[in-house]
Amino acid sequence: MIPAPPEGASVLFNPPPGWAAPAGFDPRRGHLVDPAWPSAPEGWAFWLPDASAGREHAALPSTTLRPTQAEARSVRLRNRLIVVGAVVVVVGIGLAAWAGLASSSNQPGAGSCWGGSSEWLHEVPCSSAEADYVAVGRTASPDECPYTSDTYLDLGDAILCLEPN
Amino acid sequence: MIIIWGWRAIRKVLGSGRFFCPQCGGDTDYKHLALRRWFTIFFIPIIPLKDLGTCVECSRCRTAFTERVLDVTTLEVFAHHQGLANRAVVAHLVSLSPPVDDTTVGEGLLALASAPGVRDGYDGEALSADVSFFADPGAVAAYLRPIAAEMTIEGREEFLRRMIVLVARLPHAGPSAGLAIEHVAAALAVSPAHLAGIRQHVQSGAPAAGGDL
Ligand SMILES: [Zn+2]
Numbered sequence: 001m002i003p004a005p006p007e008g009a010s011v012l013f014n015p016p017p018g019w020a021a022p023a024g025f026d027p028r029r030g031h032l033v034d035p036a037w038p039s040a041p042e043g044w045a046f047w048l049p050d051a052s053a054g055r056e057h058a059a060l061p062s063t064t065l066r067p068t069q070a071e072a073r074s075v076r077l078r079n080r081l082i083v084v085g086a087v088v089v090v091v092g093i094g095l096a097a098w099a100g101l102a103s104s105s106n107q108p109g110a111g112s113c114w115g116g117s118s119e120w121l122h123e124v125p126c127s128s129a130e131a132d133y134v135a136v137g138r139t140a141s142p143d144e145c146p147y148t149s150d151t152y153l154d155l156g157d158a159i160l161c162l163e164p165n
Numbered sequence: 166m167i168i169i170w171g172w173r174a175i176r177k178v179l180g181s182g183r184f185f186c187p188q189c190g191g192d193t194d195y196k197h198l199a200l201r202r203w204f205t206i207f208f209i210p211i212i213p214l215k216d217l218g219t220c221v222e223c224s225r226c227r228t229a230f231t232e233r234v235l236d237v238t239t240l241e242v243f244a245h246h247q248g249l250a251n252r253a254v255v256a257h258l259v260s261l262s263p264p265v266d267d268t269t270v271g272e273g274l275l276a277l278a279s280a281p282g283v284r285d286g287y288d289g290e291a292l293s294a295d296v297s298f299f300a301d302p303g304a305v306a307a308y309l310r311p312i313a314a315e316m317t318i319e320g321r322e323e324f325l326r327r328m329i330v331l332v333a334r335l336p337h338a339g340p341s342a343g344l345a346i347e348h349v350a351a352a353l354a355v356s357p358a359h360l361a362g363i364r365q366h367v368q369s370g371a372p373a374a375g376g377d378l
Contacts, residue, residue: 010180020284022241024183024192029235030311031242032249035298036291052181052196142172142202152172 002027002046010053016040110135114153114162121153126165133162172202174217175210185239186223187230192239194224197232238315246311248282253308254328254349255280256295261342262335265296269335276331302348309352321353322363329367 005011005028013028015021018038025031040046114121115130124130138158139145145152145161153160179197186193200217203210220229238246259265259273270289277283277292299305316324328349332342350360 010178012180012182022239022245024239024242025245026182029238031238032246032308032311034245034249035304036294050180053178 002033005047009047010050011047012050014044014046014048016044016046108135108155108160110137110160112160113165121162131165134165135160136163137161171205172214173205173210174200174202176200179219182235183239183241184221184223184235185237186226186228187234187237188223188226188228192241193226195235196222196224198222198229238311243312243315244282246282246308247316248280248284249308250312251277251280251283251324251327252287252292252295253299253305254324254345255331256292256299257302257305257345258328258331258335258338258342259292260296260300261345262332262338264337265293269337270296272331272334275334276327280327302345305345305349306352309349313353316353321355324353325350325355325360325363326367329364333367 013021013026015025016038020034020037027033108123111126112135113124113126113128113131114133114135115124115128121133126134133151135153137145138155138160140158142152142159142161145159146163151162153162177199179199181194181196183192184195185191186195197219198221199219202214202217204212204214219232221232221234222229255273255276259269262269267289270292273292273296274287274289277287299308325346328346332338332346335342347357347360350357355363
């Protein structure tokens, strides 16, 4: 008899020795034990913590600012020194910068390719080795991007949804 | 000062496992994810924004599905259940045709030789142990249940054809064995008329159409 897993915990089924359980065997999904399998050793831990459970971050953040390479290097240096201050003030400045950039955006479309550093992206030919991302859609809001596109560029008047190329 | 700000989707892994990916058409690993967009400043998540819900993501093709995709068993687990169901019914029919001797066990092994999902090396000793376990009709019903919903019509027909042939070959099979076949057909959602047709097909000596997937 297999005991129920701990309530609310992320666990994986741990078959006892001698159980030829197929990959993906999980009694919680109604999978049946072969009556020929031997009894589990006394006190066997049928459920082990799922090591993959936890938090994962998106591969790349998006940003409305695309500075020159020199500026980007400078920003990266300063990023390491700056402690995030008053959130409201920062958001206000950011919004102003966004609004300013919106009027000068060049509005690339779906199918365009993007590459660059881990912090700033620029448009590159799709045949280029630098083309790490491909735009898969242009939407009004990040929430309308397909799920697989958790990276995007804000063009000011539209969102360009990106996926790994 | 240049401010770097934006959004990012943060994924929390709720669990992982193996599933049948409809996009890849095979068994592969999955992650069960909860997603939420955060407003970030200097790449640090500051404000939680829209809750994007949960999904099951294929680790191979990265397609996201709803949790209902986990209702379908993997090919490996289906084969495991197929083998168990075949063993259960064969062992039950042998138990209904006493005495359980070399002849009846031999006929049972012959029936299982062509059954999918039964491991290599399954022998008379293993079948005798199954006969004890699956003499109980309740145990047979429990081991038929997982495949009943996922087997094709052709698969059900082939499964029943195998059992009808076995009953015909067992030297001491009585009416109870024939009745047991009717219960198996009902468990597989095969109507009495359909079962009569399969019986007629077996008696006519027509060859089987194919495997019982
Ligand atoms: Zn897939």
